[in-house]
Amino acid sequence: MFNASVYTARRDTLKKDVGSGLVLFLGNEESSINFKANWYHFRQDSSFLYFFGLSLPGLAAIVDIDHDRTTVFGDELSIDDIVWTGPQPTIAELANRSGVQHTDSLKALVSVLNKALQSGSTIHYLPPYRPENSLKLQHWLGFDQEQIQRGHSVELIKAIVAQRSYKSALEIEEINKAVDITADMHLTAMKLVSEGKKEMEIVGAVQEVAVGAGGQLSYPVILTRNGQILHNHYHGNTLRSGDMVLVDCGAEVATGYAGDMTRTFPVDSQFTERQKTLYELVVKAHTTAVDTLQPDIPFKEVHLTACKTLVEGLKEIGLMKGDAQEAVNAGAHTMFFQCGLGHMMGLDVHDMEDLGEQYVGYTDTMIKSVEFGLKSLRLGKALEPGFVITVEPGIYIIPELIDLWKATNKNAQFINYQALESYRDFGGIRVEEDFVITETGAQLLGKPVAKTAAAVESIRTEATA
Amino acid sequence: MFNASVYTARRDTLKKDVGSGLVLFLGNEESSINFKANWYHFRQDSSFLYFFGLSLPGLAAIVDIDHDRTTVFGDELSIDDIVWTGPQPTIAELANRSGVQHTDSLKALVSVLNKALQSGSTIHYLPPYRPENSLKLQHWLGFDQEQIQRGHSVELIKAIVAQRSYKSALEIEEINKAVDITADMHLTAMKLVSEGKKEMEIVGAVQEVAVGAGGQLSYPVILTRNGQILHNHYHGNTLRSGDMVLVDCGAEVATGYAGDMTRTFPVDSQFTERQKTLYELVVKAHTTAVDTLQPDIPFKEVHLTACKTLVEGLKEIGLMKGDAQEAVNAGAHTMFFQCGLGHMMGLDVHDMEDLGEQYVGYTDTMIKSVEFGLKSLRLGKALEPGFVITVEPGIYIIPELIDLWKATNKNAQFINYQALESYRDFGGIRVEEDFVITETGAQLLGKPVAKTAAAVESIRTEATA
Structure with missing residues (x-):
């Protein structure tokens, strides 16, 4: 990945371009081949990569434009996980590489979204192309699949296209x-x-x-x-x-x-x-x-x-x-x-x-x-x-x-x-x-x-x- | 794949072992990497392979035990598809390779399932490990995700384990x-x-x-x-x-x-x-x-x-x-x-x-x-x-x-x-x-x-x- 400042600058531009509301970025998950734990090589979502640079499964992020607060969400590994994967950076260490100061668990993410829904804030998200992310949106936002497909943010799409089209x-x-x-x-x-x-x-x-x-x-x-x-x-x-x-x-x-x-x-x-x-x-x-x-x-x-x-x-x-x-x-x-x-x-x-x-x-x-x-x-x-x-x-x-x-x-x-x-x-x-x-x-x-x-x-x- | 008779014999044994109801087999879909049409190499579900041998996306099958009728469901390609994929066998030709006489569209599959649900037939399905198949079950059966996870058929699992464990x-x-x-x-x-x-x-x-x-x-x-x-x-x-x-x-x-x-x-x-x-x-x-x-x-x-x-x-x-x-x-x-x-x-x-x-x-x-x-x-x-x-x-x-x-x-x-x-x-x-x-x-x-x-x-x- 690039220096943290690259991602911070990209997110700053995004905040200006989108203007208000919460931007919800869904990272990709491991993609199962023929049973749950047999995976294709992991590929992070490209917009997640562009704004955070973190190429690991199990992550999400919220850029809260109104409160100028960006948070990376993910769960820490247990010792059982470490036996299988070796020691891994904490979520805070990962977030730091993206220039993000705030982190929290995936459980906390759901509360943040619920609060935003209740307060009538706009939640901007991209059209999901992976079924696991459609299911996450269903669980997290309480939308049905048709709402999810209809509900993506055109402002967010345009703001991202406006950045990603021009290669540095x-x-x-x-x-x-x-x-x-x-x-x-x-x-x-x-x-x-x-x-x-x-x-x-x-x-x-x-x-x-x-x-x-x-x-x-x-x-x-x-x-x-x-x-x-x-x-x-x-x-x-x-x-x-x-x-x-x-x-x-x-x-x-x-x-x-x-x-x-x-x-x-x-x-x-x-x-x-x-x-x-x-x-x-x-x-x-x-x-x-x-x-x-x-x-x-x-x-x-x-x-x-x-x-x-x-x-x-x-x-x-x-x-x-x-x-x-x-x-x-x-x-x-x-x-x-x-x-x-x-x-x-x-x-x-x-x-x-x-x-x-x-x-x-x-x-x-x-x-x-x-x-x-x-x-x-x-x-x-x-x-x-x-x-x-x-x-x-x-x-x-x-x-x-x-x-x-x-x-x-x-x-x-x-x-x-x-x-x-x-x-x-x-x-x-x-x-x-x-x-x-x-x-x-x-x-x-x-x-x-x-x-x-x-x-x-x-x-x-x-x-x- | 093997000869059609191999698959027919396996399904015959399955019908006896499960006893009654409908067995719904979900084939896997193409699995998207970083956008819808960019795919990992296709891998069919193994139980679908075992009972039908067909390694293509977009298929499903029903073994209706009570009416002794097996049907392969899938949609034919359009000429637009053929430009991209070359000529492909029809669903009927594919089914024939599995020793299956009946075929129909995916739309028809939904009617069959609805009819079965209304008449109180048991619909046996396996625990989905891919999110696209969880979503299919949600659309097709009208179940929520919790029901889907709970609702898989232990009889079907046991009947499949009873066959697949012994390699011919x-x-x-x-x-x-x-x-x-x-x-x-x-x-x-x-x-x-x-x-x-x-x-x-x-x-x-x-x-x-x-x-x-x-x-x-x-x-x-x-x-x-x-x-x-x-x-x-x-x-x-x-x-x-x-x-x-x-x-x-x-x-x-x-x-x-x-x-x-x-x-x-x-x-x-x-x-x-x-x-x-x-x-x-x-x-x-x-x-x-x-x-x-x-x-x-x-x-x-x-x-x-x-x-x-x-x-x-x-x-x-x-x-x-x-x-x-x-x-x-x-x-x-x-x-x-x-x-x-x-x-x-x-x-x-x-x-x-x-x-x-x-x-x-x-x-x-x-x-x-x-x-x-x-x-x-x-x-x-x-x-x-x-x-x-x-x-x-x-x-x-x-x-x-x-x-x-x-x-x-x-x-x-x-x-x-x-x-x-x-x-x-x-x-x-x-x-x-x-x-x-x-x-x-x-x-x-x-x-x-x-x-x-x-x-x-x-x-x-x-x-x-």
Whole structure:
């Protein structure tokens, strides 16, 4: 964690931004796998991390704005616990690391909340994304589940987004560490893949890099010969000559910051001609998008620029036709690129997604679209210095989508369905990197990893020699 | 998964054993890390796996005993889902793999349950260990959380324990696979450790073995120079000459079966004399315990035999004194061995722990102790052919426990506190293997891994050469 003063300053800003009432922060609990005491690795809630930095289960905190009093709540360990966990800091010692002077038991927390409810104070809390925290709110506030879902504080969400969206130098340093480890994960995969290996073998090696560096995965590894399946977590396939492997994985460092990167490369030393053409088109869309990154440009515009670049390239190849801008306006490109160009990244790989995409990626006057394609664009609003974002264009040939659209001749003026048929089993390509928006443009985060077809083929040539 | 007939037969037995009413099985959901759609690897509930074999989120099932009708409930994917997940089998196809003819939506499940509640049928369900399933029961049955915790079916628990406790040949095959991978994890660690490496580096490599073999960890890896902390998940230490490393880790295979093994070895090529003496004592306690394994012997007796062996050895070393049996009766050995000798293992590393340790490890006439030491013995009852268990004696020198007991001279007639002082920073040793109880004794599961001090030192000598 950072120095206590960092957390104190963040809470001071929060108090000003929210204005009044009590802010209730729920820490996460251990998450059970197949029985109570068998746990996934513990992950603290990101907003709790941001304002308190404490990465342990069983904690909650209240920032009482009206009385300017912040308290960390938790229960001390018994000697029985210590036999199993070793000696641990007291709650007061933990709170002190966050710059918090007051601590109390979880029982006392319930009294504080009850008193606040009785006196009519506003209790600000965030939308719970974990069921244990929904249950806590039910017990502590006496609300039913529907009230809990409705009752979260939009003021609190907006105040948190207003801080967490702008990454400080300290945060950028942590994100750079995470992306550096992420880069090593990708280089490991790029070097290890060979014909006959199973996807899972490479997944194991990639995971080792993150864990061995003292981190965790920032999200489940996607490593597949079927890159057209966007969130594919099946790793049972054997890699064959002629396949491409899409690897989308990232590390999270101990402070909680994430990296997020994707590379696509051939199992052989070289792409096939067809693969190379589409690969280079995706890289072109990536580069074009990155070149436009700068303060004030709406990311939706960057997204649509990438889409248009893809359409122009697909026209050259003969998979699309007609006017590129009209095709994008009609959403015809979503046959090939069904998702968004990128998202915020920070303490979460999709930063603050638990707070609501509308609040994080859009504005009061820019509402997130519900159309296929754009509805998966998590970030639409104008970029600002300090935003950390991903840029991840792709081309995905999804047979089920071809069949669905073709049945009604959807966008037939823009899509060459006949040519597309011969690409049915082509697979998918994605190229993704992370950037921080600067005063004048954008800067790549983490060390660079081979990206052009030539650079990728050079690594693969060495790896398969 | 196994053939459909396996699941059908298990459900038929269950129906007979429970007798009447509806049995409601709740599948697990995806488990969110730091926002809704960022998930830990999915793990199905083990009883759901045992009776249906389906390892996907979003499923539930009802075995209606009175009407002899089993139904799998789940919702089909939309085309939007398929873009992200690829084509998936229908609920009917899934049910078919479990030998189930009837399927319906989750909405229909609620009607079935409401009808059953209105007609006064008993709805048998298991104690929920995941908060999402507590919330489901709240929504579906209209119970409050206290009712839900109280309302689980003891008949159902007993009927499930009566089946899952006895592992079939098919299950033993899967467990052997899991323990073989587990053995490879340990060999990897034993070969990779060297002075100056960080614990986390070895953790990464160990995890790679499990994931690379297409599995997962069956529980979080314990890999530490502080073996005296029983559930130590901190991996930030650097390994130093003179340290011992305690590695407790296991793999879970795709069918869900677990392995569970512990080894303790020196960072140098050889144990120190002091380490070797205590290490050999733990191995002796292990061997003595394993030699007594056979049907009808209460595992509590095996545990106490191991405890007595430890006390006898500790007397020779001068750390304990007095009559060994009396020392064990008084619980004096729990200064060194604070936990239980072992537990059931199967689809869970602590098999069926979610059903309640009293039901799994004890009987109506043998109640689990609440004393320090014995209260951590998860299995006390008589062994039977088909039981799969772990045997894991250890010696743990816990400074906080020394201070606590010494303050009141607790068990001073059995413990040589003066001699113990010089062992304060000794650390901890555990040796653990998995066995299936046969008609005449017990059989080691998985391939053997170096266990005697000599065999361990031989591997370490080669590794550090």
